[in-house]
Amino acid sequence: MAEAHQAVAFQFTITREGIDLQLSHEALRQVYLSGLRSWKKRVVRLKNNVITGVYPASPSSWLFVVIAILATMYTPWDCVTIYVQCQTVVSAVLFSTLLWLSLIFTMKLCLKQLLSYHHWMFEQHGNLSNTTKVWVMLVRIFSGRQPQLYSYQGSLPNLPVPTIKDTIKRYLESVRPLMSDSEFKRMTTLAKEFEDSLGSRLQWYLKLKALWASNYVSDWWEEYIYLRGRGPIMVNSNYYGMDFLYVTPTPIQAARAGNTLHAILMYRRKLNKEEIKPSRIPGTFIPLCAAQCERIFNTTRIPGDETDSVVHWQDSEYVAVYHRGRYFRLWLYQAGRMLSPREIEHQIQRILDDPSPPAPGEEKLAALTAGDRIPWAQARKEFFSSGVNKRSLDCIEKAAFFVSLDEEEQGMMGDDPEASLDRYAKSLLHGKCYDRWFDKSFSVVLYKNGKTGLNAEHSWADAPIVSHMWEYVLATDSFRLGYNEEGHCKGDVNPSLPCPQRLTWDISVEVCRVRRSLAVACALADDIDFHVFPFRDFGKGNIKKIRMSPDAFIQAALQLAYYRERGIFCLTYEASMTRLFREGRTETVRSCTSESCAFIKALEHGKVSKRRLFRTASEKHQLLYRLAMTGAGIDRHLFCLYVVSQYLGVESPFLKKVLSEPWRLSTSQTPFQQAELFDFVNHPDFIICGGGFGPVADDGYGVSYAIVGEKLMCFHISSKHSCPQTDSHRFGTQLRKALLDLLQLMSGDQPEESRSEQNHGPKPQSKKEL
Numbered sequence: 001m002a003e004a005h006q007a008v009a010f011q012f013t014i015t016r017e018g019i020d021l022q023l024s025h026e027a028l029r030q031v032y033l034s035g036l037r038s039w040k041k042r043v044v045r046l047k048n049n050v051i052t053g054v055y056p057a058s059p060s061s062w063l064f065v066v067i068a069i070l071a072t073m074y075t076p077w078d079c080v081t082i083y084v085q086c087q088t089v090v091s092a093v094l095f096s097t098l099l100w101l102s103l104i105f106t107m108k109l110c111l112k113q114l115l116s117y118h119h120w121m122f123e124q125h126g127n128l129s130n131t132t133k134v135w136v137m138l139v140r141i142f143s144g145r146q147p148q149l150y151s152y153q154g155s156l157p158n159l160p161v162p163t164i165k166d167t168i169k170r171y172l173e174s175v176r177p178l179m180s181d182s183e184f185k186r187m188t189t190l191a192k193e194f195e196d197s198l199g200s201r202l203q204w205y206l207k208l209k210a211l212w213a214s215n216y217v218s219d220w221w222e223e224y225i226y227l228r229g230r231g232p233i234m235v236n237s238n239y240y241g242m243d244f245l246y247v248t249p250t251p252i253q254a255a256r257a258g259n260t261l262h263a264i265l266m267y268r269r270k271l272n273k274e275e276i277k278p279s280r281i282p283g284t285f286i287p288l289c290a291a292q293c294e295r296i297f298n299t300t301r302i303p304g305d306e307t308d309s310v311v312h313w314q315d316s317e318y319v320a321v322y323h324r325g326r327y328f329r330l331w332l333y334q335a336g337r338m339l340s341p342r343e344i345e346h347q348i349q350r351i352l353d354d355p356s357p358p359a360p361g362e363e364k365l366a367a368l369t370a371g372d373r374i375p376w377a378q379a380r381k382e383f384f385s386s387g388v389n390k391r392s393l394d395c396i397e398k399a400a401f402f403v404s405l406d407e408e409e410q411g412m413m414g415d416d417p418e419a420s421l422d423r424y425a426k427s428l429l430h431g432k433c434y435d436r437w438f439d440k441s442f443s444v445v446l447y448k449n450g451k452t453g454l455n456a457e458h459s460w461a462d463a464p465i466v467s468h469m470w471e472y473v474l475a476t477d478s479f480r481l482g483y484n485e486e487g488h489c490k491g492d493v494n495p496s497l498p499c500p501q502r503l504t505w506d507i508s509v510e511v512c513r514v515r516r517s518l519a520v521a522c523a524l525a526d527d528i529d530f531h532v533f534p535f536r537d538f539g540k541g542n543i544k545k546i547r548m549s550p551d552a553f554i555q556a557a558l559q560l561a562y563y564r565e566r567g568i569f570c571l572t573y574e575a576s577m578t579r580l581f582r583e584g585r586t587e588t589v590r591s592c593t594s595e596s597c598a599f600i601k602a603l604e605h606g607k608v609s610k611r612r613l614f615r616t617a618s619e620k621h622q623l624l625y626r627l628a629m630t631g632a633g634i635d636r637h638l639f640c641l642y643v644v645s646q647y648l649g650v651e652s653p654f655l656k657k658v659l660s661e662p663w664r665l666s667t668s669q670t671p672f673q674q675a676e677l678f679d680f681v682n683h684p685d686f687i688i689c690g691g692g693f694g695p696v697a698d699d700g701y702g703v704s705y706a707i708v709g710e711k712l713m714c715f716h717i718s719s720k721h722s723c724p725q726t727d728s729h730r731f732g733t734q735l736r737k738a739l740l741d742l743l744q745l746m747s748g749d750q751p752e753e754s755r756s757e758q759n760h761g762p763k764p765q766s767k768k769e770l
Contacts, residue, residue: 056107056108056111056142056143056144056147056151056155061100068096069092069095069096069099107142108154108155110138110142111139111142111143111152111155112154112155112156112157113157114135114138114139114142115139115152115155115156115157115286115287115580116157117135118580118626118629118630119131119132120132120135120136121626121629121630122623122626139285139286140285143285143287147277147278147287148274148275148278149271149274149275149276149277149278149290149293150274150278150290151278152278152287152290153289153290153291153582156287156289156580156581156582157580157581157582158210158213158214158215158216158581158582159210159215159216159217159578159581159582159583159584159631160210160581160631160632161203161206161207161210161216161637162631162632162633162637163203164195164199164200164203165195166632167634167637167638168191168194168195168199170627170632170634171191171634171638171658172184172187172188172191173593173594174590174592174593174634175187175571175661176594177569177592177593177594177597178569178570178571178592187654187657190653190654190657191654193653193654194652194653194654194655198645198650198652199641201648202641202644202645202648202652203641205644205647205648206637206640206641206644214582214583215581215582215583215584216640217578217585217636217639217640218583218584218585220639220640220643221585221586221636221639222310222459222460222585223307224639224643225639226308226458226459227301227307227308227309227310227459228306228307228308229373230372230373230374231372231373232370232371232372232373232520232521232524233301233369233370233373233438233439233457233458234369234370234429234430234433234436234438234521234524234525235429235430235524235525235528235694236524236694237457237458237459238429238438238455238456238457238458238693239429239455239456239458239463239691239692239693239704240425240428240429240453240454240455240456240691240692240693241428241453241454241456241463241466241467241470241670241690241691242424242425242428242453242688242689242690242691243411243451243452243453243474243689244474244478244685244686244687244688244689245412245534245685245687245688245689245714246412246685246686246687247478247685247686247687248411248449248450248451249450249477249478249482249483250450250483250487250488251449251450251487252345252450252487252488253348253352253405253446253447253448253449253450254345254346254348254349254352255341255345255450255483255487255488255489256446256450256451256452256477257344257345257348257403257405257446257452258341258342258343258344258345258346258348258489259341259345259476259477259481259482259483259489260444260446260452260473260477261319261332261341261344261348261403261444262338262339262340262341262344262481262489263472263473263474263476263477263480263481264401264444264469264473265332265338265400266338266472266476267469267472267473267476268296268297268400269338271293271296271297276293278290279464279468279579279673281580282671282673286580288577288579288580289579289580289581289582289583289584291582291583292460292461292462292465292585293461293465294312295310295312295441295460295461296441296442296461296465296466296469297316297400297401297441298312298313298314298315298316298398298399298400298441299311299312299313299440299441299460300396300397300398300439300440300441301439301440301457301459301460302380302397302439303369303373303374303376303377303380303439304373304377305374305377305378308373308377308459310459310460311397312460313398316398316399316400317331317332317333317400318330318331318332318333318395318399318400319332319399319400319401319402319403320395320396320399320402320403320437320440320503321348321351321402321403321404321405321500322366322402322403322404322405322435322436322437323351323352323354323404323405324358324405324407325357325358325362325363325364326354326356326357326358326359326362326363326502326503327362327365327392327395327396327502327503327505328351328500328501328502328503329395329399329500329501329503330344330347330348330351330403330500331498331500332344332400334494334497339497340489340491340492341481341489341490341491342488342489342490342491342492342493343491343493343494343497344489345488345489346493346497347497347499347500348405350499350500351405351500352405354502356502359504359505359507360507360508360511361505361507361508361511361514362505362507363434364434364514364515364518365434365505365507365514366434366435366436366437366438367433367434367514367515367517367518367521368380368513368514368517369436369437369438369439370430370433370434370436370438370517370518370520370521371516371517371518371519371520371521372517372520375513375516375517376517378513379513380393383507387506388504388505388506389505389506389507392503392504392505395503396437396440396503397439397440399440401440401441401442401443401444402436402437402440402442402443402444403443403444403446404431404435404436404443404444404445404446405446406427406431406435406445406446406447406448407448408427408447408448409447409448409449409451410423410424410427410428410447410449410451410453411424411447411449411451412424413449418531418532418533421532421533421689422530422531422532424451424453424532425530425532425692425716426525426528426530427445427453428445428453428454428455428691429455429525429528429530429692429693429694429718430521430524430525430528431445431455433518433521433522433525434518434521436455438455438457439457440457441456441457441460441461442454442455442456442457442466443455443456450487454466454470462575462577462585462586463668463670463691464577464670464671464673467670467671467673467690467691468673468674470688471672471673471674471677471688472674472677474686474688475674475677475678476677478683478686479677479678479679479683479686526721527720527721527722528694528695528718528719528720528721529718529719529720529721529726529727529728529729530692530716530717530718530728531716531717531718531728531729531731531732532689532692532714532715532716532717533714533715533732533736534687534689534712534713534714534715535712535713535714535715535736535739536711536712537736537739537740538711538739538743539707539708539709539710539711539712539713540707540709540710540713541710541711542743543743546743546746546747548615548618548746549618549621549622550707551621551625551669551707552617552618552619552621552622552625553618553742554669554705554707554713554739555572555574555591555596555621555667556596556599556600556614556617556618556621556742557735557738557739557742558572558591558665558667558703558735558738559572559591559592559596559597559600559665560600560603560734560738560741560742561731561734561735561737561738562664562665562701562731562734563600563604564604564734564737564738565730565731565734566725569592569597569600570592570664570665570700571590571592571661571662571663571664571665572590572591572592572663572664572665572666572667573588573589573590573591573663573665573666573667573696574588574589574590574591574625574667574668574669575588575589575667575668575669576588576589576625576628576629576633577629578628578629578631578633578636580629580630580631581631586636587628587629587631587633587635587636588628588633588634588635588636589621589624589625589628589633590624590634590635591621591624591665591667592665593617593620593621593624595613595616595617595620596617596620596621598613598616598617599613599614599616599617603741603745610745611745611746614742614745614746638655638658638659639659641655642655642656642658642659662696662697662699662700663696663697663700664697664699664700664701665700665701665703666693666695666696666697666700666701666702666703667702667703667704667705668693668703668704668705669704669705669706669707670690670691670704670705670706672688672706672707672708675709680709687708687709687712688706688708689706689708689714690704690705690706690708690714690716691704691706691716692704692716692717692718693716693718694718695718695719695720695726698720698722698723699720699723699725699726700719700726701717701718701719701726701728701731702716702717702718702719703715703716703717703718703735704716713739715732715735717731717732717735719731
């Protein structure tokens with residue numbers, strides 16, 4: 001292939017006179033510049049490690065300490081004592097360095113202790129105690145100035161282990177409204193037996209791990225919840241993120257790819273230089289853990305027989321591209337510099353114009369990553385462990401990320417925009433089941449009409465990490481890079497760029513395995529029922545006017561919608577984060593509480609004091625959310641106790657019962673983290689729609705929501721067609737009504753004692769009735 005020869009630095013032939021070495025000076029120059037870029041990255045990484053290691057001090061403070069110590073030891077020099085003076089100076093420098101390191105260690109320890117204080121979170125807004133005011137002042141003093149992305153990692157506290165008594169108490173409180181008296185009595189007995197016997201023994205091992213490890217949950221959570229699952233990760237684990245809701249910056253697929261890929265590379269460069277500001281709790285200066293950011297790029301999930309593994313490479317200068325059944329390697333750097341958006345557009349257009357057909361078995365190869373994990377692991381060992389298949393697979397797995405060029409058009413369009421959004425969501429979540437590499441940390445999807453989106457693998461990080469990157473990419477694409485009048489990327493094209501390289505395969509033997517994986521994946525994808533809708537009637541601005549938490553308001557609406565549809569309450573999962581702690585990930589907020597159930601029953605059955613009950617339920621939800629954020633949640637503690645019991649080979653009826661309870665309503669809020677990058681006043685249509693995920697339970701719903709600005713909320717609802725009790729569109733209709741009813745109730749438009757005009761009593765509906 002012609003493009004392959006351009007990557008060869010030298011050629012040689014054997015003649016009678018000996019070896020005739022033919023050097024390509026241009027190729028050697030490219031090799032030199034590429035190596036120079038790698039060394040520059042190593043130097044930057046070393047510098048950042050030093051700066052992060054001494055934070056909240058700075059490297060220059062070492063010189064200040066040395067000069068201060070030397071100044072106290074100054075004596076006149078003469079020739080007789082110069083040797084002694086030199087020894088004294090060396091000793092003073094060593095002493096100053098040790099003193100400087102001791103001060104850094106002390107400052108880090110003080111900051112760590114200060115960040116372990118969380119009582120401020122439970123105090124009323126604007127009514128801080130004197131203790132908290134002093135704490136705020138001390139945190140500001142010890143936090144340093146101009147922190148980098150990982151500056152606070154060494155100062156974040158470890159996740160504490162709750163007491164068995166507190167966890168069991170909170171657990172029993174959470175399941176009380178979901179159980180009958182006899183069921184609750186039996187569960188209370190099991191919990192008491194566990195607390196008095198096996199619980200203490202398991203807790204001892206857990207505390208021992210907490211002393212040794214940075215986080216007693218995260219490694220087991222990643223392994224047992226994600227990597228040991230043997231079912232498909234498509235739909236069941238992976239999630240997606242959408243493009244702008246109302247705007248497509250350009251209708252040209254290659255141009256959109258040029259800006260999008262370049263913006264992603266800009267983000268990676270900022271990430272490598274640690275120029276991204278540390279994430280903080282919104283509205284505060286309290287830092288959050290950034291450990292998950294380390295594996296955004298150059299990361300792949302590798303299948304195994306018993307468990308998968310997540311492999312991260314240090315650097316990659318190319319991406320793997322899929323188009324019309326073919327795989328390409330697209331280099332994004334030349335001569336050590338990043339390709340411009342126009343150059344990337346040119347390269348993408350070359351791929352789109354390539355008329356070559358897929359090799360036998362190549363088109364649907366990625367179905368192996370969409371099906372069950374064991375067949376994929378076995379096929380990988382048998383057919384991809386050597387030769388051309390291994391080289392091509394390595395190219396995909398070691399790529400910075402994966403790119404899929406779709407031939408479809410997606411987005412909000414046509415006569416039925418909501419139906420088009422549903423198709424858009426399903427396309428991002430699973431596509432055709434063979435046009436996404438589901439094992440990559442994330443795959444960028446670019447559609448024929450210029451729409452874009454991404455699909456992300458879940459084991460390496462949670463959605464806020466990917467969302468942060470995606471917000472930057474969309475904002476940079478539209479507001480910083482932009483397009484010319486024809487819709488192409490700005491700039492000029494370098495005609496000497498080598499063509500993207502086709503990956504080659506020899507996979508005709510294992511086509512049957514690909515077909516089996518594809519059949520499993522297609523059955524799962526076809527069963528997914530999605531409904532996505534933007535809610536424009538009101539937003540968080542209206543909710544704040546009634547002095548209520550927007551998240552608590554939405555969670556109450558979800559509970560009300562489920563109760564109206566099914567006539568019962570269910571165990572509800574809301575994802576919270578524990579990134580206040582080192583290597584923290586998530587914790588569960590059990591949103592269905594006795595308080596929320598009491599409110600909903602009062603609302604539906606015409607009882608008085610509905611507003612008071614609503615506020616009580618909202619306050620309880622906020623309390624549970626704060627407890628989860630501060631390490632006092634329920635489910636991660638019980639999960640780790642169960643893991644210890646399995647290691648010890650002992651059975652706990654209590655833990656077994658707890659971990660077998662289904663989450664029929666799984667919810668998560670997609671946070672909007674960088675509002676400063678967007679201008680909703682001058683560009684109100686540039687609205688991010690968030691993303692979504694598949695249902696956790698076969699007979700339940702998965703609900704993701706994004707609160708965008710002050711006037712819009714977007715909801716992504718998933719369920720399964722195979723369950724007659726669930727219907728995503730029907731639940732969406734109930735959710736709309738619930739949101740409007742709750743705002744009407746709290747706005748005081750009707751008397752406290754009256755019912756709303758429409759009585760949405762608990763009346764289960766089947767799909768046939770709908």
